Amino acid sequence: MNAAFASLSLAHLRTLECLLQLKNLSHAAQHLGCSQSALSRQLVHLRQAFDDPLLVRQGRGYVLSEQAEQLRAPLQAVLQSLSALPQPAAFDPARCTRRFCLAASDYVAEHMLPALVAALEREAPGVSLSFRTWQAGRYDLLATGEIDLATTLFDDSPANLHGRVLGEDGAVCLMHREHPLAVSTAVSQADYLAYRHVRICAGGDKDSFIDRHLRDQGLQRHIALDVPFFTATVQVLSRTRYLATLPEHIARQLCQRHPLTWRRLDFVEHSQRYWVVWHQRWHGSPEHRWLRERVFALWRESQFSVQGCPAPRA
Structure with missing residues (x-):
């Protein structure tokens, strides 16, 4: 397998399928919504990947090479299989029934957790929460999924965790x-x-x-x-x-x-830096992302956060 073939992406395959179907660079460029020069560069990459001209000029047009003809059926089958993959559904918090576990101090539980619960009652009544007192350094509980989200203090986010600084x-x-x-x-x-x-x-x-x-x-x-x-x-x-x-x-x-x-x-x-942290396994979860954003927003608005505390006395 040459390097050009190994670097092929789904976009390359869709471009190739369009070229093999239309056999015309200008028509294919118009169909794909790109310039003809950009499409020509992609064709160069595809020819390198398959070690074949694919489109052979004949007169004012192109005909398919023998290998290109052989590629048409399996290429269409691959693209059809990929299109059958389930697409992520748009997240609707009102339909979410997930249970989340949050970990923080009793200060957060007393002053910020009630606002979060009230927001969930309005926006995601099917969501339920459990709260645990966060123990410094217990990042393993985030990795195992026992805790979904934690607020804590440290200088830099540990490996395999995603985090967002809430204040200093x-x-x-x-x-x-x-x-x-x-x-x-x-x-x-x-x-x-x-x-x-x-x-x-x-x-x-x-x-x-x-x-x-x-x-x-x-x-x-x-x-x-x-x-x-x-x-x-x-x-x-x-x-x-x-x-x-x-x-x-x-x-x-x-x-x-x-x-x-x-x-x-x-x-x-x-x-000291304040963080909200979560394991990378949940980073792409729409449900988890939505919860994080609610926590961020409530933290910014709260009078009990580092942003909301009163100014120091003179």
Whole structure:
């Protein structure tokens, strides 16, 4: 098999079928909606692929070569077989009955999931959802199909995953509004290490950059509580002098509804990217694509997202 034959596409075969039927370059070009010069270049490629002139000039027209005559019947059979392949139907969300599994933090579940469910009730009442708390690094659950879509934090999308950046944010230190550190404009490393910490262990990777920074200096913070929920973290901070490190836009939202405040970290800089990620096996699925677009749209509109959070205080 020569290289030209191996590179033949469906478009090449349709061009060849038209040429063999009409035996006229100008008529074939008109039928195919291309220029005669472009068709002539395709004919050169086809002649190389089959190692045969295919169309032989005779007088003012063309006749088919012996091999071209032999190609007509099998070529038509191939094209007819291809035309019989089922075509993807236009996706109608109102007729979709698929069950999707989403994974994110309890913050997303509390503030963004209700809007998504309401949108599905209006647009795709046959769709159902299950929600799981996302565990950082569990990309294998996307590969197996146990989870369809996840929102998380990382710098770059891992291999075999598709992703879309939803926004970017920095990390801050959250505390009770009467915490001793609340009198400062920022939290120093010494002050940060002087208090106990709550670590939110579910959802995206929010604070391991802090531990890496400290470990490089032979230091570590005192993590007194590992908990997977923002809601529990808020209650603990409201009753103790514990600290929590989390994204700034979430800290701002929590401070509006709870007796909390936040301060920037003056000893380390870190920017976090928010992603929606899915496995490549679902990338071409019309149903999955539709769900992703709804999630993207709702995220952009939500006051609780990184785009929708209130401006920082002066």
